[in-house]
Structure formats: structure tokens, C-alpha cells
Amino acid sequence: MSDVAERVKKIVVEHLGVEEAKVTENASFIDDLGADSLDTVELVMAFEEEFGCEIPDDAAEKILTVKDAIDFIEANA
Amino acid sequence: MFDLTGKCALITGASGGIGAEIAKALHAQGATVGLTGTRVEALEKVAAEIGNERVHILPCNLSDDEALAALPKQAEEAMGSLDVLVNNAGLTRDNLAMRIKDDDWDAVLNVNLTAAFKLSKAVLRGMMKKRWGRIIGITSIVGVTGNPGQTNYAASKAGMIGYSKSLAYEVGSRGITVNCVAPGYIATAMTDELSEDVKSAMLTKIPAGRMGNPEEIAAGVVYLASNEAQYVTGQTLHINGGMAMI
Ligand SMILES: NC(=O)c1ccc[n+]([C@@H]2O[C@H](COP(=O)([O-])OP(=O)(O)OC[C@H]3O[C@@H](n4cnc5c(N)ncnc54)[C@H](OP(=O)(O)O)[C@@H]3O)[C@@H](O)[C@H]2O)c1
Numbered sequence: 001m002s003d004v005a006e007r008v009k010k011i012v013v014e015h016l017g018v019e020e021a022k023v024t025e026n027a028s029f030i031d032d033l034g035a036d037s038l039d040t041v042e043l044v045m046a047f048e049e050e051f052g053c054e055i056p057d058d059a060a061e062k063i064l065t066v067k068d069a070i071d072f073i074e075a076n077a
Numbered sequence: 078m079f080d081l082t083g084k085c086a087l088i089t090g091a092s093g094g095i096g097a098e099i100a101k102a103l104h105a106q107g108a109t110v111g112l113t114g115t116r117v118e119a120l121e122k123v124a125a126e127i128g129n130e131r132v133h134i135l136p137c138n139l140s141d142d143e144a145l146a147a148l149p150k151q152a153e154e155a156m157g158s159l160d161v162l163v164n165n166a167g168l169t170r171d172n173l174a175m176r177i178k179d180d181d182w183d184a185v186l187n188v189n190l191t192a193a194f195k196l197s198k199a200v201l202r203g204m205m206k207k208r209w210g211r212i213i214g215i216t217s218i219v220g221v222t223g224n225p226g227q228t229n230y231a232a233s234k235a236g237m238i239g240y241s242k243s244l245a246y247e248v249g250s251r252g253i254t255v256n257c258v259a260p261g262y263i264a265t266a267m268t269d270e271l272s273e274d275v276k277s278a279m280l281t282k283i284p285a286g287r288m289g290n291p292e293e294i295a296a297g298v299v300y301l302a303s304n305e306a307q308y309v310t311g312q313t314l315h316i317n318g319g320m321a322m323i
Binding site: 038041042045 | 202205206247248250251
């Protein structure tokens with residue numbers, strides 16, 4: 001597992017208070033991990049800080065799963 | 078009660094009658110205050126009255142998009158944090174609806190409503206992280222009751238109540254409260270403009286029998302900003318001497 005993937009998962013676990021095992025790459029924040037829409041906004045904020053990048057709103061809207069987040073960060077951070 | 082030590086508050090329209098008192102009252106409870114408005118001299122005067130500690134002057138014309146966008150960051154940098162936002166700046170361009178020009182409509186809506194919302198949006202991020210925040214809008218009794226000659230102003234003030242309630246829903250779980258204070262008829266430059274006839278007619282409609290003063294509005298803001306008001310959100314606190322009982 002890449003370094004980015006590990007850090008993303010750690011943030012998701014901490015932020016949503018879910019078990020690590022549930023945070024698979026294909027897990028959807030809202031459908032599988034119990035996030036509400038405000039949680040997803042906060043997750044994006046946390047990713048921005050962790051990786052020192054800016055995630056524009058239109059990109060943020062497409063980050064629905066753990067994998068989406070990892071892919072975006074690997075491509076842009 | 079109502080201790081605001083360690084909190085940083087940005088007050089728009091701090092050069093005006095009500096805004097200056099809000100700034101003084103928040104500061105007196107221990108808050109650091111950021112004063113904004115367009116008249117630098119007036120802001121300096123208010124700052125001098127407050128003292129030289131925990132006061133910052135941040136001039137900004139809210140109808141200038143670029144200046145508006147830069148303000149939240151400037152305030153946060155100057156004060157170190159931004160925990161309380163008081164959207165108090167406001168203006169009137171009164172006229173009968175049939176005579177209102179597009180400019181009069183736009184100018185009032187832009188400053189009273191759009192700028193207030195944009196500032197509210199911009200401060201959310203920091204407040205969400207801290208799980209604490211206060212967004213307080215100074216609306217008006219006429220936003221609820223209407224008033225002839227003030228279609229633009231009433232729309233802007235009703236709009237502020239509307240977005241405040243919606244925002245209160247969105248961020249309620251994050252320790253951020255969003256409320257409004259609705260002054261009635263308060264003695265400031267804004268009401269000085271009214272003719273004696275209008276003034277005396279207004280007084281007959283106020284059970285308290287007098288105009289309010291800015292300190293009485295500021296006291297409501299202090300309450301809503303405090304920890305004690307953590308469970309109050311999405312509300313409009315009417316301070317009007319009984320002029321409207323809603
Ligand atoms: N007085 C009343 O009876 C009454 C009743 C109900 C509600 N209110 C509301 O209370 C609030 C304060 O009013 P007030 O009575 O204290 O009036 P005021 O003395 O005329 O103050 C208005 C303030 O708004 C600021 N402002 C206006 N346009 C601005 C702009 N484009 N950019 C930045 N700042 C701007 C002014 O700053 P500069 O002068 O420095 O530009 C001033 O500090 C307003 O929202 C008003 O609608 C007042």
C-alpha cells in the first residue's frame with residue numbers, strides 16, 4: 001500500500017471514527033462509512049492540510065470513495 | 078457569565094453607531110476585536126475608545142469583491158483566530174418600490190445580504206476545525222414586519238434571517254451557532270436621517286415609549302456570542318421595546 005493510501009486511510013479512520021478494516025479502497029464515505037455531507041467537506045479539508053494541496057470544489061465533489069481521494073492526491077499533491 | 082476571554086471577533090460596520098458598541102461590549106467581556114468599515118478615521122476613533130490592547134483595525138469596502146474576499150484572512154492573521162463574526166454593516170437606499178432604481182436594489186442587497194453571507198461562508202472552515210464558532214447577523218425588525226419605502230432593505234434583512242437558519246442547520250453539529258439580532262428603532266446615524274414627524278409617529282408604536290440605544294443591541298450580541306448561548310441557534314433575537322412581538 002502506498003504512503004498516500006496509508007495516510008488517507010488514517011485520516012478517514014480518525015475523522016469518521018470507523019474501524020480500520022472497513023476503510024477499504026472502494027468504500028464510499030457516505031454509503032459505507034456513515035459520513036454525512038458535512039463530514040465529506042471536513043475530510044477534504046483534512047486531506048488538504050495533510051498533503052499541503054488545494055482541492056477545488058468541483059474536484060472535491062467527485063471524491064466519493066477512499067480510492068477517489070488517493071487517486072486525486074497522487075495525481076495532484 | 079458571558080466571558081469571552083481568548084475569543085477573537087470580527088465586527089463589520091464597526092465605524093457605525095451599533096457596530097462600535099458591539100465591538101466595545103465584546104471587548105469588555107475579554108474578546109479581541111477586529112474593526113472593519115470604510116471610514117478609517119471613524120474606526121481609529123472607536124479603537125482609541127476601546128484602548129490599545131486586543132484591538133485591530135481592518136478597513137474594507139464590502140462592495141468591493143476583492144477586498145471582501147481578502148478580509149477573513151486578514152482578520153485571522155491580525156487576531157490569530159476568528160471565533161465570532163458579527164455581520165453588522167448595513168445601508169439603506171429608501172424609496173417607494175415604484176421608484177427604486179436597480180442600483181438602489183443592488184447596493185443594498187450586495188452589502189447587507191451578499192457580503193454578509195460570503196463572510197459567513199469564509200469563516201466556517203476555521204470554526205469547524207475548532208468545533209466552536211458564532212455567526213451573528215444584525216438584521217432588522219423590518220425584515221420580519223416589512224416597511225413601506227424599504228422593499229430593498231427589508232428583502233436584504235429577511236434574506237439574512239433565511240440564510241442564518243439554513244446555515245444553523247448545516248453546522249449545528251459542529252459547535253457553531255448562527256443567529257440574528259433584530260433591532261427595532263435605535264438612535265444612530267441611520268435613524269437620524271428620519272424626519273421629526275416620522276420619528277414621533279414611530280414612538281407611538283413602541284410600548285417602551287422611547288428609541289433604543291446601541292448598547293441594548295450590543296448586549297444581545299454578547300449573549301449570543303457567549304458559551305452560555307451554545308444551545309441557541311437559528312434564532313432571531315428581537316430587541317425593539319415591544320414595537321413588534323413576534
Ligand atoms: N439604527 C437602527 O434603528 C437600526 C434598526 C434595525 C437594524 N439596524 C441595522 O444595524 C446595523 C448597524 O446600523 P447603524 O444604525 O449602526 O448604522 P450606521 O451608523 O449607519 O452604520 C452602518 C455601518 O455599516 C458600514 N457600511 C455600510 N456600507 C459599507 C460598505 N460598503 N463597506 C463596509 N462597511 C459598510 C458603515 O461603515 P463606514 O461608514 O465606515 O463605511 C457603518 O459602520 C445595520 O445593519 C442596520 O441595518 C439599525
